[in-house]
Amino acid sequence: MSRQLIRILGKKRGSRHSVSSKFGVIGNVAFSLTLLLLGLISGVFFLLNLPDGVASWLLGIVILSFIGFGIQGLVTGLLGSRVGDGLRFSLIQNAHRFDLTQKSKAARRLPNVPTIDTLLMSPGNTQPWRLPVTTGKPIEIISVIAFFATWTMVSFFLVGYSINQYRTTNHSGWSWWLPTLSLLPSIGFAGWSGRMLARELKNQINIDPLKVEVSHQPLYPGQTIDVAISQGGALYVRSLRLFLVCEEVTSYHQGTDVRTETLEILREQVFVQRRFEITSKAPLAETFTVTIPPDAMHSFQSNFNCLQWRIESVGRYRDYAEIRRGFSLVVHPLFEDADDVNNSSGDAHAV
Amino acid sequence: MQFDPLISIRLDLADREYQSGDILECEYQIDAVESDEMHAVEAAVLWYTSGKGDEDQGIHYYQRETRKSRHLDQPDLRVLTHFTTTLPNSPFSYEGTNLKIQWCVRVRILIQRDGQNLREYIHDQGFQLHRLPLLQS
Numbered sequence: 001m002s003r004q005l006i007r008i009l010g011k012k013r014g015s016r017h018s019v020s021s022k023f024g025v026i027g028n029v030a031f032s033l034t035l036l037l038l039g040l041i042s043g044v045f046f047l048l049n050l051p052d053g054v055a056s057w058l059l060g061i062v063i064l065s066f067i068g069f070g071i072q073g074l075v076t077g078l079l080g081s082r083v084g085d086g087l088r089f090s091l092i093q094n095a096h097r098f099d100l101t102q103k104s105k106a107a108r109r110l111p112n113v114p115t116i117d118t119l120l121m122s123p124g125n126t127q128p129w130r131l132p133v134t135t136g137k138p139i140e141i142i143s144v145i146a147f148f149a150t151w152t153m154v155s156f157f158l159v160g161y162s163i164n165q166y167r168t169t170n171h172s173g174w175s176w177w178l179p180t181l182s183l184l185p186s187i188g189f190a191g192w193s194g195r196m197l198a199r200e201l202k203n204q205i206n207i208d209p210l211k212v213e214v215s216h217q218p219l220y221p222g223q224t225i226d227v228a229i230s231q232g233g234a235l236y237v238r239s240l241r242l243f244l245v246c247e248e249v250t251s252y253h254q255g256t257d258v259r260t261e262t263l264e265i266l267r268e269q270v271f272v273q274r275r276f277e278i279t280s281k282a283p284l285a286e287t288f289t290v291t292i293p294p295d296a297m298h299s300f301q302s303n304f305n306c307l308q309w310r311i312e313s314v315g316r317y318r319d320y321a322e323i324r325r326g327f328s329l330v331v332h333p334l335f336e337d338a339d340d341v342n343n344s345s346g347d348a349h350a351v
Numbered sequence: 352m353q354f355d356p357l358i359s360i361r362l363d364l365a366d367r368e369y370q371s372g373d374i375l376e377c378e379y380q381i382d383a384v385e386s387d388e389m390h391a392v393e394a395a396v397l398w399y400t401s402g403k404g405d406e407d408q409g410i411h412y413y414q415r416e417t418r419k420s421r422h423l424d425q426p427d428l429r430v431l432t433h434f435t436t437t438l439p440n441s442p443f444s445y446e447g448t449n450l451k452i453q454w455c456v457r458v459r460i461l462i463q464r465d466g467q468n469l470r471e472y473i474h475d476q477g478f479q480l481h482r483l484p485l486l487q488s
Binding site for chain 1: 402407443445452
């Protein structure tokens with residue numbers, strides 16, 4: 001389908017780009033170049049007539065940001081164009097030539113496969129590696145805290161303001177009863193978010209986190225590993241299930257929005273236990289085996305698409321909401337000089 | 352009447368199935384275009400994604416030749432050209448639901464005819480990059 005060169009008005013429906021991508025690149029480069037030139041020219045004038053005081057700092061920052069954004073836009077614009085294909089390739093090749101760190105070597109050995117060094121910083125108690133939790137509710141809790149704090153402050157401010165206005169004015173006009181009227185919804189929001197926060201904190205404080213440890217990292221297709229789980233606290237568990245999950249995560253532009261879609265392509269139950277009690281004297285400690293399917297695709301990571309593996313736990317506890325947590329796994333492809341699948345990856349200190 | 356140029360790409364394996372670490376041998380040739388109309392030829396071995404997400408691309412091998420960069424004894428960019436490259440360990444070809452990873456040899460030529468603007472023609476020859484057979488242990 002042919003695209004318009006320029007579209008001033010009209011809603012974009014469905015297609016990924018509203019106009020020709022070439023026009024987009026040219027526009028981006030032209031804008032960045034203008035910004036850069038503006039920054040450079042104003043920089044020269046700024047240096048010739050240096051103002052005093054705060055104005056000089058302010059102007060300097062504005063000019064530097066013009067130059068910085070101009071250069072950044074120019075580089076990304078050129079790299080994003082077809083002209084940049086060869087340039088990008090050459091840059092990557094030359095960067096690799098000088099970067100001799102282990103991480104870079106690993107990335108060159110397995111392009112677009114996540115490296116495991118950051119995941120393996122934590123040795124486990126019963127197995128060599130403790131997996132990091134990748135999906136909890138930190139953002140949700142932080143959002144609830146921020147929401148609660150904001151509405152509490154607003155409520156206090158409105159109370160203080162209303163009392164002050166009531167005392168000092170002649171009780172006419174909008175001066176005191178309008179903030180008093182706004183007080184009710186703001187206290188309502190504060191109370192509602194406070195309840196949510198209390199519930200989340202109760203879950204976080206009373207339920208010890210589940211620990212998942214594995215015998216090998218990275219994993220290879222067809223490999224069987226030992227997985228140990230442990231959980232303390234005082235809980236009655238209705239059910240605890242663990243799944244081996246593989247999912248495709250894709251990001252795409254829709255208009256000016258970036259959307260992310262996750263599609264599970266494998267969900268295999270690897271552990272289940274029902275109706276048991278965890279006490280301080282008898283914490284949960286179980287070990288079982290997990291086999292990565294022999295025809296599995298390796299972990300893959302690029303700018304807009306990735307394929308990721310993880311172990312997901314789904315716990316149902318008495319008096320608490322269901323708790324789901326994800327634990328990242330990295331599956332590497334088999335290649336000729338790969339480490340021995342069964343022996344070499346069990347040492348937690350060889351990071 | 353002018354025809355579009357023909358770009359032929361031939362890989363050394365007829366089934367076009369390679370394993371990581373294999374050496375890929377490729378030949379390409381351009382026809383139906385005059386030698387002096389050829390501006391540049393680029394050959395690349397690359398992977399790209401398709402599916403629901405935006406496209407990602409990774410270039411494994413790249414070469415570009417122009418009339419100036421060619422040796423004086425063979426300035427014709429249309430002639431049969433041969434290159435080899437050792438295939439990387441990843442990413443493998445993948446046919447998922449929302450994500451597909453495809454490997455190809457891509458030849459891109461830039462042509463200028465009768466004072467017109469430069470026009471590009473691209474031809475891809477796909478191949479599969481597979482994993483090694485599983486270890487017995």
